[in-house]
Amino acid sequence: MSEKVLMKGNEALAEAAIIAGCRHYFGYPITPQTEVAAYMAKRMPKIGGTFLQAESEIAAINMVYGVSSTGHRVMTSSSSPGISLKGEGLSYLAGSDLPALVINVQRGGPGLGGIQPSQADYFQATKGGAHGDFHMIVLAPASVQEMADLTVKGFELADKYRMTSMILADGTMGQMMEPVSLEYDIKPAPEKPWATTGTKMQREHNIVNSLSLVPEELEKFNIERYKRYDEVEKNEVMYEEYMMDDAEICIAAFGIAARVSKNAITEARRQGIKAGMIRPITLWPFPKTPFKKAAQSVKQFISVELSMGQMIEDVRLATECRVPVTLCNRVGGMIPSPEMVLEAIKEAAKNGGAR
């Protein structure tokens, strides 16, 4: 697709997955991500791929486990309550060092919650997601174009580190329509000598498993895995800085919250307040360095979130609490307005933020 097309976030993500070589999709419908499944249902049969509506989210994530074991690119998608159901599978994927792409188009919670957008699964995504010591690479798109771009990136990183990549989007990103260009230079997936592709009587069996019978070995696996996570933290951090050169008030926001904040920053600048933003694109690994650096010159941070305040903890950790970090938020499916964020910026400025 060379010319631009008008796509929903969910569709752009699905098409990008196909372009990245994903031929296997398993899922179960849930608003606001159902278009991913609907798109795959239409496209996969035409290109020799597999679309399968599983009997549940638990079944779908275990089908992902199966396909990933054979070395193929595979994905599943869901929204908040469905991701909780997939938790066990996410932990098994990590314990078996299997690459996969998992999409969470978040909606309001807890419980069944509502169908409107939310970012309240930040803790779940970035602090593990299920039992045991593990991490997922968590990517946070802020446009329909990024829904597609980060899907391609997510598959590459998953294969490179034998980990699960998660796209942590929200209902707005999934549902909004924007023009996108889906032109990618797709590199071939790396060799996967560990995959269960049949020995052809020429090698030892490959075993994909997360059970360890000997505690000393399980300890070793965990430590080795965390060495790999160190590599990810060193190499794969992504973020965007917006008007940070002379910023005295710094917004921390991702996804839809970052788009709203950009409008507020433009207006604040017009009113003579030096506001800027650091937008994490990888939520794990979290961009600690730019926040730590900003803390030397910024007077106050404002974490703008569609949650009761989750990322704010990582901002405080990254800035070592050197300057105040306040919260500007809406929850339950509501989105902070640019006016609300502007008010928070002005309040910070009044308290000495931008003197």
Add this chain to the structure above:
Amino acid sequence: MDYKRLTLICGHYGSGKTNVAVNLAFDLKRQYNKTSIADLDIVNPYFRTKDSTEELERAGIELICSDYAGTNVDIPALPQQMYSITDDRSKKVILDIGGDDRGALALGRLAPAILAENDYEMLMVINRFRPLTRDARSTVEVMREIEYAGGIPFTGLVNNSNLGEETTAEDILSSVAYANEVSELSSLPVKFTSVHDTVYAAVAGKINNLFPLKLQPKIG
């Protein structure tokens, strides 16, 4: 524009049906006092006719819409006043039907009455910048699926080709050949080409039957 008693707006999802339907309702209201718009979308829980409730009320346009539209009740519900569309022949109605064949299923219950009365226009909204309807053949394919599910044959096309806020006059002009091709393949006339009012002036006089649109507000 001339309006039949019922104007049914169908199409591939994301083609801009709701936006076209809302704008048509305002246009119809200028000609005919007892104007209604019916939101029969059972597919899309997010962007709905109901988003324009205030503007519609202010203009005195009746909104026939499920109580659950725009709430967290995520069920494919139809409005309880649905039968007034076919029963009350004193009003003229714009019907906003959900996307694709799944959305058109909602028409099934009304189709016999609509066909019996035979005072309707069934319009297919097309957008060549949507990935699954980029050429005439795939567009007609979607069209046949909708007809089969809804039980009412199309009578015309609406060329609503657009790239959202980035749409240029060239984009609109380039879509004319596509719309004509769909027209030829389906033997249906292009009733009008709808364009955002910011681009309207740039294409006026170059395309027949232009209809200006005001885009609905979007989030972010």
